[in-house]
Amino acid sequence: MMTVLSLKKSKKSYTVTFKLVDNSSVVFLVSEDIVVEYRLIPGKILEDFAFQSFKKAVDIDDIFQKTKNYALRYPQTLAGMEKYLETRLITTDKIGCVIDKLKENGILNDEIYAQNYVENHFRFHHEGKIKIRFDLRQKGVSETIIDKAIQVITDQAEIAAMKSVFDRKQSTLKNKPLHRGMMLMKEHLVAKGYDRESAEAFVIARAGLFHSSTDELSLIKKDYKRLCKQLGNPTPLDYSQKSKIVRSLMAKGYSYATIKSQIESGPTDD
Numbered sequence: 001m002m003t004v005l006s007l008k009k010s011k012k013s014y015t016v017t018f019k020l021v022d023n024s025s026v027v028f029l030v031s032e033d034i035v036v037e038y039r040l041i042p043g044k045i046l047e048d049f050a051f052q053s054f055k056k057a058v059d060i061d062d063i064f065q066k067t068k069n070y071a072l073r074y075p076q077t078l079a080g081m082e083k084y085l086e087t088r089l090i091t092t093d094k095i096g097c098v099i100d101k102l103k104e105n106g107i108l109n110d111e112i113y114a115q116n117y118v119e120n121h122f123r124f125h126h127e128g129k130i131k132i133r134f135d136l137r138q139k140g141v142s143e144t145i146i147d148k149a150i151q152v153i154t155d156q157a158e159i160a161a162m163k164s165v166f167d168r169k170q171s172t173l174k175n176k177p178l179h180r181g182m183m184l185m186k187e188h189l190v191a192k193g194y195d196r197e198s199a200e201a202f203v204i205a206r207a208g209l210f211h212s213s214t215d216e217l218s219l220i221k222k223d224y225k226r227l228c229k230q231l232g233n234p235t236p237l238d239y240s241q242k243s244k245i246v247r248s249l250m251a252k253g254y255s256y257a258t259i260k261s262q263i264e265s266g267p268t269d270d
Contacts, residue, residue, distance in 0.1 A: 002051045004044040007035065016040050018051075028058050031065050060097050063090060067098055071107050078103075078110055079140020110141050114149035122153055126161040129153050131193020158194070162202055165192055170209065177219060180253015181210050220254055220262050237263070 005017040005025060014035050017027050030040075038046065038054050046054060063085075071081060078099065085095045102108040114136055121127045121135070129150050136146045169188050173181040182203050189199035227245050228234075234241060242263060249259045 001048065002046045004040050004042055004046075006042055007040055014040075018046075030058055031061050033065070034058060034061055056097070060094050060101075063094060064098050064101055068102065068105070068107060071102060075113055075116065076108065077113050077139045077141055078108055081108055110145050111148070113139075114141050114145050118149045118152060122157075122161065126164045126192065128158065128161070128189075128193030128195070130195060131191075134193075159202075162189060162194055162199070165189060165194075166202070166206065173210070175219065177253040177255075177258075178207075178210055179255055182207060183253060217258075217262075220249065220258055223249060223252060223254075224262050 002018045002020055005019045006015075007017075008015045010029075013029050013031060015027060015029055016035070017025055019025055034040070034054070034057055037057065038044075038050070067081070067085065070076075070084065076084065081099060081102065082095060085098060090098070099108065117136060118132060121132055122129075132150060132153075133146055136149070137143075165188070166185065169185060173184055176184060186196075186199050186203045189202065190196050194202075224245065227248055228237075231237075231241050231244070237245070245263065246256070246259055249262075250256065
């Protein structure tokens with residue numbers, strides 16, 4: 001049986017002095033969490049089992065406080081926190097104790113983490129379910145928890161998010177050939193985590209929102225003139241020169257039919 005003789009605050013810590021059964025005393029430096037958890041006030045008596053529990057808590061207190069502050073600043077999954085502690089060469093038994101205490105305090109909870117992750121990455125960053133699922137897996141979240149978290153993403157909500165991504169990206173593709181622009185848009189949607197087939201159908205359905213065929217002709221004329229200039233403006237083009245121009249223009253995303261028509265038309269003096 002141990003009795004608290006005194007409790008003094010020192011900056012962010014507390015110095016607690018215990019009187020032992022042999023009338024000797026022992027001093028511990030603890031956090032406010034320990035003081036509250038064990039209700040340490042002068043005259044408080046701790047039985048042997050409670051005192052042993054107290055000493056174990058003190059043993060990991062410094063690690064726990066640093067880890068708690070880190071977790072509150074940078075939310076973590078259970079697996080992520082274990083890796084964090086392992087990199088700091090914390091022993092396995094202490095890692096288990098710290099993790100358990102963080103869970104008891106509601107600081108570590110994979111379900112809440114997944115829910116918040118979906119809220120942030122879908123609603124604010126407009127990422128699709130495929131990317132969100134992949135990222136949560138990488139963070140060690142179980143499939144069951146992921147499935148539950150992404151249920152909030154309805155088909156209608158995902159289409160609305162794709163539209164937001166599409167609208168934001170579209171202005172950056174205005175100087176691209178039609179087919180190239182559509183391809184880049186599709187790849188952008190896939191990279192954001194949307195299903196490839198859905199992304200392709202979404203882009204095709206909005207093909208009219210890209211530039212017109214007139215714009216396409218204007219773009220290819222400029223690129224064609226630039227390529228001819230690089231070749232020394234030969235007239236007429238030989239087979240090798242035509243092949244080089246075709247390859248260059250196709251790499252930019254122009255269709256073969258459009259390229260062929262431009263070559264047959266020849267350079268212009270626009």
